[in-house]
Each structure stands twice: as structure tokens, then as C-alpha cells.
Amino acid sequence: MKKYLYIIIGTMMIGNVFAQNKNMTDTIFSIREVEVVGTNLKKNEVGKLNVPLQYLPLSVTTVSANTLDMRGIVNMQDAVKFLPNTRMRTTYGAYQQFEVRGFDFTPIMIDGVRDERTSITNSAPLPDLSSVESIELLKGPASVLYGHSTVGGVLNVIRKAPTSKNTLNALMSYGSWDNKRAMIDFGGKFFGPFNYRAVVNWSDNEGYRYTNDKRFSGYFALGGQLDAKQELDIRAGFNRDWYGTEIGLPQFMANDVYNADGSKYLSKGDMLPGLNRRWRYNNESDFMKNNGSNVSVRYSNKVSESLKIENRLAYNYDNIDYFSTETLSYMESADPIYNHYYMKVDAKTKEQTKQYICLDTVQLTYPLRFAYTVHVINEQLEASGKIEFDNGMKYNYLGGYNFVYFHRNTYRGYGGTNPQTNKTYQLSDLIDGPGLNSKVPVYNPHSMGYMDPHFSAGTATRNITNGVYLQNLLELSDQFKVMASGRFDHFLFKTATATINPISKERKYSDQPEFDKTTTSSFTYRLGAVYLPATNLSVYGSFANFFMPYRDIVSSNIIYINADGNRFEPKDGDQAFKPQTGYQGEIGVRYSHNNILQATASAFYIRKNNEKKTLKTGVVEDGVTKSVVGVVGSSESKGFELELTLTPVDNAALSFGYGYTDATIRDIKKNEYMEEEVQKGMRLAGIPKNTFFAAGNYRISKGMFSNLGFNLTVSYTDNVYRTVDKGVVYPAYWLTDLGVSYKLKNGIQLRANVNNVFDEKYYNQSLGTQMVPSMPRNYLFTLAYSL
Structure with a gap:
């Protein structure tokens, strides 16, 4: 596939995606090829209502494709640097978690x-x-717009729309560690009233950590005006991705470590000396495949100015297949058979004894195998419009119904019961080959043999969500806007534990019992007001709540504690716990000046209640050992954001963003099982307090160097605790990226990017205490063409 894609691109030399003309009706502001990152006062899609953003008591930040493309960014984890007060956490080499x-x-x-x-x-x-x-x-809770589990906010990825203009773009790039990529993008008139857009992308990357990731994706969009009132838009996409997974370097020291003669060798938290940051400890059999596809159909009919009907039906399919080494264990012994030791403390007596540890070898003791298939149907029916009154007031509304069906079957290669012995499967029962428990040298590691895993059990889950909502924005005058919105959701969760007997490499349940189920309902709202003392200045305030349903099935092995700290006894089929709930209060200001300056500032406070905590384990009642679980926790986050976009001339743009977040654990409701609040006031894990970026683009417009462009990005991420006890801390780091481009008159464009210019050595992910080194200085060269 890659050979043919390169041939097509190299022969046709068609277009690139980086030069796209926009106007002031777009959600982002562009100046020819100099694109700006930041917020804009024009209409946005994520806010739903068909009004300018400055009329809404919301905080929205937009990043354009051009900003990313000029910097060679094609992965979401690299794109979020332009979004203050955010962090994308990567685990296992492919899973993304957005904060x-x-x-x-x-x-x-x-x-x-x-x-x-x-x-x-x-x-x-x-x-x-x-x-x-x-x-x-x-940013901020958005359950009133998009339903359950929208606490931090909602990220909307908007794909390229069909275009009537003949568009034919392509690029080829090559970078450090054999990073290869080819992309083709084309569109134009299709037939009748319909236009189209299509994109195909391929990449193959050995990678700094030898993950050898491979990605292949395609996208097609077809749309047009059926008549003056009706519009149809059909979009479909797929991805076929393969990842090598990532388990990092051997664990750092959990204790002070001593030489055999008693002299100190390493301190707690130290990494082993002399490790090469590129060394890879994964087994040769490790992999993760992700195949996905999606299709959506959107139909709209603008009956009148006061009524527009829109229906959107979408189907998504996702297929994950995963096996990875994961845990790297040091071998230990109470006997002095290794050259180092640490002092082991007995949990009960507190007595210390020497525990000898081998630091030149790691053992592959707990590889993880799982897979799942997901089918999702999402139906949205909405009616919206604007009604103008004789006194000058205007009423904007949007009402809708949303139905979501989520179907997932999971298959796992751990746990499960052997029907012959009636005992839980051990990994040795499920994994063939010499790789399991193999010993890998710490220095100059290499695989010690393959592993061939099998599935032993699974879980089937179904979610069904029904939501109705109404947004109201009343324009009292040119200066005052008031919002009142509400939504009601009913959430049904069903689950069943399945068996796979005999163990198999195939995804097939041999037995699936009846589903257990639980339901949750919740009403959410947003109230807000906007004041515009001038057309280019708006001040807003809002208050919104959210909810997150739990998916717990009532169990006889759990002692249940409610939000008041009291014990309660839910019955089978009941809601085990009330959902997590919370709210956000926010104030903000937006300002623009003659398309030269755009600035926003916002401050927020978010509280989350009914957080589930395991309070105690090993409690014996009536001969049954139980765990105590209660929704007694709460947390809060407060902070602010500042964003600025400056376009002093039509060939230069600057943007800045700063975010501050103070996220901590609040009170834990006292109860008979836990009286001491040991975590109160602790900083939440995974959250940097300070984030910052500065980005600039400049293009020479005259003279012999005309069309020579430059871009600069500087970003900062504060230190991050992986766990609240600070057991793992990712230190703060600065990154600087530079880019240069030159556009020839025949449409060819040459680009070169240098990322991490100052070769910062940093970490921003790990598997437990197995730290994953991030990329040092790297390069990317791109040849692009625009017809």
C-alpha cells in the first residue's frame, strides 16, 4: 500500500492541506497562510446555538489544521499543547487520556x-x-449539552467539509528514526448539487523507542444543498493502526538500596545508572491493533428563520487487540544470592530484614492480554431557530433528543475459572512459549523468546442513553444576553461476565449469563449571562452542573456507604451508588480589536462530589469477607486561563496561552470505617498546575526571499504527580520547536521542522514506576504540493 501511495503522490505532486482560505465566518481567524491559534468571537460548533461566541457564557478555544500542519503535527497528544489547562496522558504506547x-x-x-x-x-x-x-x-462541565461524564469539558474534532472548489493536495515527509508519512487530500464537485472531500494518510515510524508504529486512515465526505432550505452531509472514515506498545525502562528504586558490603548504592526514587533511553524491554510478541470505522448522515431543513430541523445519525465501530509485557520485575531473595539489598519492613511487626535484589536482570512476570469490539449508534434530532419580537428582543432556542446505544464485548487473557479444576487460571495456563517469566538483561536488553496468549473470560456491556434538552438564549438588547438551558438523561447499564471454555485465541464466548443492570437519571442545567458594553468586548458569567453515572452492580461482598457516611443496603437491580455530581462557576471576558487583537480571560471553580472510595478491605461479616466502599469523597479545581492572539500585519501572527489549575482532594465524609482524612488537601494526580504556550508564524512577503516562512512554538508543562502520594513525579519541562517553509511558484512547498530544539530530557508518561523517556531533539522534512 505504501509503495502505491508514494507513487501516486510523487507522480501527481498534488496539493497540501496547509494553505486553506477562510473568512471571518469561520470558527478560527486566518490571514492567508498565517494561521492563528486561540479563541474567536465568531460562531462555533461545540456551543450548538447558531449565534456568535461572544453571545454565549462559555469558554471555547480553537486550533486550526493549518497551525498543526505547518508544524508537522498529526497526533492529538502533540496538538493539545495549544490548549491551556489541558494535558493528554499517553499510556501503553497508544491509549490517550485527556485532562x-x-x-x-x-x-x-x-x-x-x-x-x-x-x-x-x-x-x-x-x-x-x-x-x-x-x-x-x-472548557468546563457540559452535561447540559452533551450528557453524562462531561466534567473537564468536551473536545470536538471537526473534519474537512466537502468543497465545491477543485482541491488536490499531497505531501511526503521523512524524519528522525525513520519516520515516514504520505498524505493525499482532494475534493471538488461530485454530481448534481453534491461536493466531496477525501483524505488518505499513511505513516510508518520506527520511533525513538523502537515501537515501529504504523498508521493508515481514510476519510470521505459528500454533501450539498438539495434546495434553498435542505442540506445533506454524509461522512465516513476508517483507521487501521498498529502499535508496538510501550512499557518503559526498568522500575526506579522503591527503597534505598545498598551494596553487599553495606555501603549505599542508590536512593529511593533513583533510576538504575547507565540506562540507554532508547533501550526497549518489550517482548517480541507485544502488539496493539486498532481498527475503526465510522459513518454519519446529517440532514437539515431550514423551514423558516424561526425553525430549523436537523437530524444526525452516526454509527461507530472500534476493534482493539492488545498484548504487552507490561510489568518488569526485579528478582528478590531473603538469601544473600544477589549483590544488592534493601531493608524490608514487616507490615505488622515493623521489623526490618535484608531483602536481596538482582539489579542486572528484569523478569517478564505479568503480561496483559485483552481485546474488545465496540458498536455505537448515536441519533440526534434537533429543532432550532430565532424569534424576533417587536420590542427588539430576540429569542434563540435549540431543543433536541439524543439516543445512544453502546455495545461492547471484551475478551481477556487473565482470570477466569478452569472448569476441570474449578480454580482460577494462572498465566502459565494461558500463555505458551518461553517468553513468560523470561529473564531479560537490564543492560543491552533483547527478547528471550515469544509468547502466545489465549483468552479465558470476558465481559459484555451495554449502555443505553436517552436524553432530551433545551437551550434558551434571550437577547434582551444589543448589550445583554441571558442563557437558561436544561437537559434530562436516563442512563441504563447492563453487564454480564462470560466464559471462554476451552481457552482460545478466538473471540468467542462459550457461555454468557443474563445481564445484570442498573439505571441512573439526572437533570443538568446551565445558567448564564453576557454583557457587551461594546461590540468588541463581552463579559460573561455562568453556572453549570454535571453528572457521571456509576456502573456498579449490587454485590453481597460489598458494604455500602452513602454520601452522608452512613451504611445502606441496596437491593439487587437497584442503583448501587448515586452518580458523581458537581458544578462549575465561571466568569470571563473577551476582547477583539480590528482583527488585530483577540484576547480572552476566564476564571473557574469546579467541585466534584460523590466520589467513590474503598474505605476498608477484609471486613468479615457472617463468615463472608467484604470490602467497604462509599461515595464519601469530593475534590475541587480552581484556576484561570489567559489567551491572546495578535496579528500586527497580514504576514505575521502571534498567540499566547497560559493556564493555572489548583486541583485538590476535599473532605472525605467521616464514617465508622475511616475517621482520619489522610488525603485531604492533596493535589490531584495527572494535573500540572501551570501550562503555557507561545506560538508565532511569519512569512516574508516581498523581495528575493518572498514566500519564505518561519514558525516558532514554545511550551511549558509544570510537574505532574502520577499518584496523589507523589510516588511518581514527572518533572516540569520546556519545549521549543522551530519550523521553516518555502513555497515555490509552481505550488511546491518545502518544509523543515526541528522539535525539542534544546534537546530536553524529560518524562511525561510511565507504566507504574517504569519511566518512559520522551523524544529528544528530532527533525522532520516535508515536500508538499498545492494545485
């Missing part, structure tokens, strides 16, 4: 349709950005 304003439940949408995978664990591999037109981030 905004201190909380990590921020669903991701594609063209306004939720990716329901990110609503469950907020962790899923994301497709590349080759077909993306722009990215919009609505």
Missing part, C-alpha cells in the same frame, strides 16, 4: 458526535489528525 481544568473526564467528539469509548474510562487510542479542519475545546 482539562483538573479533571480527566473530557469526552472527545468527531464532528459533534461523542466517541463513547472516552465516556467510560476516558482512555482510548485516537485516530490521526490528517482529515481534521479544526479542533474546538469547550
Whole structure:
């Protein structure tokens, strides 16, 4: 496939996606080829209502495709640097977890349709950005707009729309560590009233850490005006991605470590000396495949100015297949058979004894095998419009119904019961080959043999969500706007534990019992007001709430504690716990000046209640050992954001963003099982307090160097605790990226990018205490053509 794609691109030399003309009706502001990052006062899609953003009491930031393309960015984890108060966490080499304003439940949408995978664990591999037109981030709780589990906000990925203009673009790029990519993008008139757009992207990357990731995706959009009132838009996409997975370097020291003679060798938290940051400890059998596809149909009919009907039906399919080494264990012994030791403390007696540890070898003790298939149907029916009154007041509304069906079957290669012995399967029962428990040298590691895993059990889950909502924006005058919106959701969750007998490499349940189920209902709202003392200045305030349903099935092995700290006894089929709830209060200001300056500032406070905590384990009642679980926790996040976009001349643009978040654990409701609040006031894990970026583009417009362009990006991420006890800390880091481009008169464009210019050595992910080194200085060279 890659050979033919290169031949097509190299022969036709057709277009690139980087030079796209926009006007002031777009959600982002562009000046020819100099694109601006930031917020804009024009209409946005994520806010739903068909009014300018300055009329809404919301905080929205937009990043354009051009901003990303000029910097060679095609992955979401690199794009979020332009979104203050956010962080994209990568785990296992492919799973992305998005955090905004201190909380990590921020669903991701594609063209306004939720990716329901990110609503469950907020962790899923994301497709590349080759077909993306722009990215919009609505910050803060948004349950009133998009339903459950929208705590930090909502990220909307907007793909390229069909175009009537003949468009034919392509690029080829090559970078450090054999990073190869080819992309083709074309569109124009199709037939009758319909236009189209198509994108194909391929990449193959050995990678700094030898992950050898491979990605292939395609996108097609067809749309047009059926008549003066009716519009039809059909979009479809697919991805076929393969990842090598990532388990990092051997664990850093959990204790002070001593030489055999008693002299200190390493301190707690130290990494082993002399490790090469490129060394890879994964087994040769490790992999993750992600195959996905989606299709959506949107039909709209503008009956009149006061009534527009729109229906959007979408189907998504996702297939994950995963096996990875994961845990790297040091071998230990109470006997002095190794050259180093640490002092082991007995949990009960507190007595210390020497525990000898081998630091020149790691053992592959717990590889993880799982897979799942997901089918999602999402139906949205909306009616919207504007009504103008004789006194000059205007009423904007949007009412709708949303139905979501989520179907997932999971298959796992751990746990499960052997029907012959009636005992739980051990990994040795499920994994063939010499790789399991193999010993890999710490220095100059290499695979010690393959592993061939089998499935032993599974879980089937179904979610069904029904939501009705109404947004109201009343324009009292040119200066005053008032919003009152509400939504009611009913959430049904069903689950069943399935068996796979005998163990198999195939995804097939041998037995699936009846589903257990639980339901949750919730009403959410947003109230807000906007004041515009001038047409280019708006001040707003809003208050909104959210909810997150639990998916717990009532169990006889659990002692249940409610939000008041009291014990209660839910019955089978009941809601085990009330959902997590919370709210946000926000104030902000927006200002623009003659398309030269755009500035926004916002301050927020978010509280989350009914957080589930395991309070105690090993409690014996009536001969049954139980765990105590209660929704007694709460947390809060407060902070602010500043964003500025400056375009002093038509060939230069500057943008800046700063975010501050103070996210901490609040009170834990006292109860008979837990009286001491050991975590109160602790900083939440995964959240940097300070984030910053500065980005600039400049293009020479006259003289012998005309069409020579430059771009600069500087970003900062504060230190991050992986766990609240600070067991793992990712230090703060600065990154500087530079780019240069030159556009020839025949449409060819040459680009060169240098990322991490100052070769910062940093970490921003790990598997437990196995730190994953991030990329040092790297290069990317691109040849592009625009017809």
C-alpha cells in the first residue's frame, strides 16, 4: 500500500492541506497562510446555538489544521499543547487520556458526535489528525449539552467539509528514526448539487523507542444543498493502526538500596545508572491493533428563520487487540544470592530484614492480554431557530433528543475459572512459549523468546442513553444576553461476565449469563449571562452542573456507604451508588480589536462530589469477607486561563496561552470505617498546575526571499504527580520547536521542522514506576504540493 501511495503522490505532486482560505465566518481567524491559534468571537460548533461566541457564557478555544500542519503535527497528544489547562496522558504506547481544568473526564467528539469509548474510562487510542479542519475545546462541565461524564469539558474534532472548489493536495515527509508519512487530500464537485472531500494518510515510524508504529486512515465526505432550505452531509472514515506498545525502562528504586558490603548504592526514587533511553524491554510478541470505522448522515431543513430541523445519525465501530509485557520485575531473595539489598519492613511487626535484589536482570512476570469490539449508534434530532419580537428582543432556542446505544464485548487473557479444576487460571495456563517469566538483561536488553496468549473470560456491556434538552438564549438588547438551558438523561447499564471454555485465541464466548443492570437519571442545567458594553468586548458569567453515572452492580461482598457516611443496603437491580455530581462557576471576558487583537480571560471553580472510595478491605461479616466502599469523597479545581492572539500585519501572527489549575482532594465524609482524612488537601494526580504556550508564524512577503516562512512554538508543562502520594513525579519541562517553509511558484512547498530544539530530557508518561523517556531533539522534512 505504501509503495502505491508514494507513487501516486510523487507522480501527481498534488496539493497540501496547509494553505486553506477562510473568512471571518469561520470558527478560527486566518490571514492567508498565517494561521492563528486561540479563541474567536465568531460562531462555533461545540456551543450548538447558531449565534456568535461572544453571545454565549462559555469558554471555547480553537486550533486550526493549518497551525498543526505547518508544524508537522498529526497526533492529538502533540496538538493539545495549544490548549491551556489541558494535558493528554499517553499510556501503553497508544491509549490517550485527556485532562482539562483538573479533571480527566473530557469526552472527545468527531464532528459533534461523542466517541463513547472516552465516556467510560476516558482512555482510548485516537485516530490521526490528517482529515481534521479544526479542533474546538469547550472548557468546563457540559452535561447540559452533551450528557453524562462531561466534567473537564468536551473536545470536538471537526473534519474537512466537502468543497465545491477543485482541491488536490499531497505531501511526503521523512524524519528522525525513520519516520515516514504520505498524505493525499482532494475534493471538488461530485454530481448534481453534491461536493466531496477525501483524505488518505499513511505513516510508518520506527520511533525513538523502537515501537515501529504504523498508521493508515481514510476519510470521505459528500454533501450539498438539495434546495434553498435542505442540506445533506454524509461522512465516513476508517483507521487501521498498529502499535508496538510501550512499557518503559526498568522500575526506579522503591527503597534505598545498598551494596553487599553495606555501603549505599542508590536512593529511593533513583533510576538504575547507565540506562540507554532508547533501550526497549518489550517482548517480541507485544502488539496493539486498532481498527475503526465510522459513518454519519446529517440532514437539515431550514423551514423558516424561526425553525430549523436537523437530524444526525452516526454509527461507530472500534476493534482493539492488545498484548504487552507490561510489568518488569526485579528478582528478590531473603538469601544473600544477589549483590544488592534493601531493608524490608514487616507490615505488622515493623521489623526490618535484608531483602536481596538482582539489579542486572528484569523478569517478564505479568503480561496483559485483552481485546474488545465496540458498536455505537448515536441519533440526534434537533429543532432550532430565532424569534424576533417587536420590542427588539430576540429569542434563540435549540431543543433536541439524543439516543445512544453502546455495545461492547471484551475478551481477556487473565482470570477466569478452569472448569476441570474449578480454580482460577494462572498465566502459565494461558500463555505458551518461553517468553513468560523470561529473564531479560537490564543492560543491552533483547527478547528471550515469544509468547502466545489465549483468552479465558470476558465481559459484555451495554449502555443505553436517552436524553432530551433545551437551550434558551434571550437577547434582551444589543448589550445583554441571558442563557437558561436544561437537559434530562436516563442512563441504563447492563453487564454480564462470560466464559471462554476451552481457552482460545478466538473471540468467542462459550457461555454468557443474563445481564445484570442498573439505571441512573439526572437533570443538568446551565445558567448564564453576557454583557457587551461594546461590540468588541463581552463579559460573561455562568453556572453549570454535571453528572457521571456509576456502573456498579449490587454485590453481597460489598458494604455500602452513602454520601452522608452512613451504611445502606441496596437491593439487587437497584442503583448501587448515586452518580458523581458537581458544578462549575465561571466568569470571563473577551476582547477583539480590528482583527488585530483577540484576547480572552476566564476564571473557574469546579467541585466534584460523590466520589467513590474503598474505605476498608477484609471486613468479615457472617463468615463472608467484604470490602467497604462509599461515595464519601469530593475534590475541587480552581484556576484561570489567559489567551491572546495578535496579528500586527497580514504576514505575521502571534498567540499566547497560559493556564493555572489548583486541583485538590476535599473532605472525605467521616464514617465508622475511616475517621482520619489522610488525603485531604492533596493535589490531584495527572494535573500540572501551570501550562503555557507561545506560538508565532511569519512569512516574508516581498523581495528575493518572498514566500519564505518561519514558525516558532514554545511550551511549558509544570510537574505532574502520577499518584496523589507523589510516588511518581514527572518533572516540569520546556519545549521549543522551530519550523521553516518555502513555497515555490509552481505550488511546491518545502518544509523543515526541528522539535525539542534544546534537546530536553524529560518524562511525561510511565507504566507504574517504569519511566518512559520522551523524544529528544528530532527533525522532520516535508515536500508538499498545492494545485
